[in-house]
Amino acid sequence: MQRDSSPVEIRDGQGDDDMRHFAEVDAESFAGHAAANMRWLAAAAPHATLRLACMEGDVVGGYLLLPVGQFFGGRPVQAQAVTAVAVHPAWRRRGVAGALMRDCVAVARDHGSALAPLHAATVRLYRRWGWEVCSQTLRQTVRTAALSGLSGSGRVRAKPDRGAIETMRRAHVGRWDGPLDRPDWFLSVEWDPGEAETPRFEYGWYEGDRLTGYVRYESERQAGGWIRLRVQEFIWTTLDALGGLLGFLGGQESQSTDVVFVHSAIVDASPLQWLLPEPHRDTELSGFLCWMQRIVDIDAAMTARGWPLRASGRIELEVTDPVTGVDRLVLEVERGAARVTPGGSGAIRCGVGAFSAWYSSAMRAQDAARLGLLEGDASAVGTMDGLIAGGLPWMPDFF
Ligand SMILES: CC(C)(COP(=O)(O)OP(=O)(O)OC[C@H]1O[C@@H](n2cnc3c(N)ncnc32)[C@H](O)[C@@H]1OP(=O)(O)O)[C@@H](O)C(=O)NCCC(=O)NCCS
Numbered sequence: 074m075q076r077d078s079s080p081v082e083i084r085d086g087q088g089d090d091d092m093r094h095f096a097e098v099d100a101e102s103f104a105g106h107a108a109a110n111m112r113w114l115a116a117a118a119p120h121a122t123l124r125l126a127c128m129e130g131d132v133v134g135g136y137l138l139l140p141v142g143q144f145f146g147g148r149p150v151q152a153q154a155v156t157a158v159a160v161h162p163a164w165r166r167r168g169v170a171g172a173l174m175r176d177c178v179a180v181a182r183d184h185g186s187a188l189a190p191l192h193a194a195t196v197r198l199y200r201r202w203g204w205e206v207c208s209q210t211l212r213q214t215v216r217t218a219a220l221s222g223l224s225g226s227g228r229v230r231a232k233p234d235r236g237a238i239e240t241m242r243r244a245h246v247g248r249w250d251g252p253l254d255r256p257d258w259f260l261s262v263e264w265d266p267g268e269a270e271t272p273r274f275e276y277g278w279y280e281g282d283r284l285t286g287y288v289r290y291e292s293e294r295q296a297g298g299w300i301r302l303r304v305q306e307f308i309w310t311t312l313d314a315l316g317g318l319l320g321f322l323g324g325q326e327s328q329s330t331d332v333v334f335v336h337s338a339i340v341d342a343s344p345l346q347w348l349l350p351e352p353h354r355d356t357e358l359s360g361f362l363c364w365m366q367r368i369v370d371i372d373a374a375m376t377a378r379g380w381p382l383r384a385s386g387r388i389e390l391e392v393t394d395p396v397t398g399v400d401r402l403v404l405e406v407e408r409g410a411a412r413v414t415p416g417g418s419g420a421i422r423c424g425v426g427a428f429s430a431w432y433s434s435a436m437r438a439q440d441a442a443r444l445g446l447l448e449g450d451a452s453a454v455g456t457m458d459g460l461i462a463g464g465l466p467w468m469p470d471f472f
Contacts, residue, residue, distance in 0.1 A: 079128045081169055083176045086123030094132035102159035112266035120258055124176055126169050134160035134169045142254030143188055144247045146379030149254035152188035153181040154472045174202035178369050178396045187373035192362040203395050204367040205426030207435035207466050209360035210337040215345055217332050219355035220323030225313030229321050233277030237284050245310045249467035250434040263472055278314040286314025300329040307338045336471040364468040366429040375404055375411040381463055382409045386456040391419030392428050406460050421449035434464030
């Protein structure tokens with residue numbers, strides 16, 4: 074392991090040279106191609122914030138922030154989706170990524186955001202800087218033939234209008250805690266610049282002229298064998314769209330043995346369990362990257378989200394943040410809205426990571442207490458859980 078005391082400078086990435094240097098760091102870090110990264114960075118540039126770590130005049134790492142919303146309690150909360158965190162192999166294990174994550178908290182907050190979600194290849198790094206796991210994204214693999222008998226009223230049409238997809242999605246995914254409220258440019262950054270060699274398809278489900286579902290997938294020929302469909306997104310707003318789109322995928326059974334819904338593209342409490350006659354024989358689940366969540370501005374996070382109308386209560390918290398320090402606050406929720414005031418007794422004590430997982434409906438306060446991630450007496454913990462009871466976490470968006 075090398076040790077030195079060169080300072081890390083973190084600054085905005087600007088212009089083609091910066092982008093090219095970061096594209097190279099990123100390619101080496103993720104075993105990708107710099108040219109593909111450049112396409113992606115160029116598409117993101119008008120919308121995203123690129124932050125670079127420099128040492129001795131070289132770009133040695135960086136990350137990207139995508140401004141999005143994130144649904145909690147039915148309302149979109151302003152967020153910066155963190156992506157492409159990378160440090161060049163020659164500059165690792167000297168704290169560069171730590172410096173980037175501390176910078177990320179400050180920058181996201183300066184941009185007026187309350188939250189900074191990410192997908193973690195390494196949980197350790199992010200947990201150290203205040204993120205916490207909400208769930209492991211699931212891959213649900215289903216035998217293509219098990220879908221071929223399903224159907225719905227309506228028809229598929231290729232390449233539905235992007236604005237229409239986002240509008241349909243926005244009206245639909247707010248019933249879970251965690252999905253992104255995506256800007257209309259989202260797919261032009263996250264999907265369009267992808268590898269040209271992999272065939273990729275988008276279809277809408279239409280009932281009359283109404284778009285009621287959407288599927289987006291890659292079709293991958295496996296070495297010496299069958300096609301595997303990798304579904305990146307699957308939105309169904311009616312039962313006809315669900316049966317119709319699944320039956321459409323099932324129609325590929327002559328060439329394809331299985332359909333993989335990657336990155337929790339289908340909600341983890343999967344409709345396949347209730348739709349298929351033998352779900353346990355025809356589907357298989359496996360975990361992949363972790364969805365981690367972090368609050369970067371507690372006041373904004375609490376006041377922007379929705380709260381169940383029946384929730385009412387007051388908790389006094391002491392939240393420890395590895396970047397910003399210890400904060401005491403009183404959270405009062407009533408009639409669907411929250412108020413945060415500084416101070417209070419700190420009757421509930423937790424880290425900002427556990428607080429963020431609780432906020433996301435991913436971890437009950439009582440379970441955090443049992444895991445040693447939160448302290449407080451049972452009645453305060455019960456009140457805390459009562460405030461968001463009923464939320465179901467889901468992160469269908471990969472970025
Ligand atoms: C993950 C990644 C960004 C970490 O970058 P990094 O700059 O090496 O990270 P840090 O130096 O902050 O922390 C790494 C480790 O070095 C340790 N470390 C930090 N400063 C140190 C120092 N001066 N001396 C010795 N060790 C040090 C940290 O404690 C940490 O230890 P851990 O292994 O117990 O977690 C980098 O490995 C990478 O780019 N990987 C490939 C891409 C990737 O997976 N990105 C994450 C996608 S979500």
